[in-house]
Amino acid sequence: MSQSLHPCLSCGVCCCNYRVEFSVYELQSQGGTVPDTLAHEVSGNRWRMNGTSHFPIRCVALTDFSDGHKGCGIYEQRSRPCRDFPFASYGCHDTRSKYGLPALSEEEVRRWSEAA
Numbered sequence: 001m002s003q004s005l006h007p008c009l010s011c012g013v014c015c016c017n018y019r020v021e022f023s024v025y026e027l028q029s030q031g032g033t034v035p036d037t038l039a040h041e042v043s044g045n046r047w048r049m050n051g052t053s054h055f056p057i058r059c060v061a062l063t064d065f066s067d068g069h070k071g072c073g074i075y076e077q078r079s080r081p082c083r084d085f086p087f088a089s090y091g092c093h094d095t096r097s098k099y100g101l102p103a104l105s106e107e108e109v110r111r112w113s114e115a116a
Helices: 080-084 090-098 106-115
Strands: 021-023 039-043 046-049 062-064 070-072
Touching: 021 080
Parallel strands: none
Antiparallel strands: 021 046, 039 046, 062 070
């Protein structure tokens, strides 16, 4: 994993742990950013990222990059729940632990928070 990449661009474990559901208005066809082909309708105005409905969860947008890291293949187009997931939160650390990754150090959190 590259040390120069923000952990949110090189980890990918949240993409294997959470259901990602959002408003239909986040789809590209409705003026949003999420590619329509990567999601499916749940009910009326609620849509969900493909791959996040059933266990094992693996969001369809999670990409294995050629340099060995994993991350969101549509990071700039991701949905609101993904944008709002808090970096270095309890959920972040808990999910990293579940997948055998160490918690982010205080130095890493400080460095990446200052860079934001």
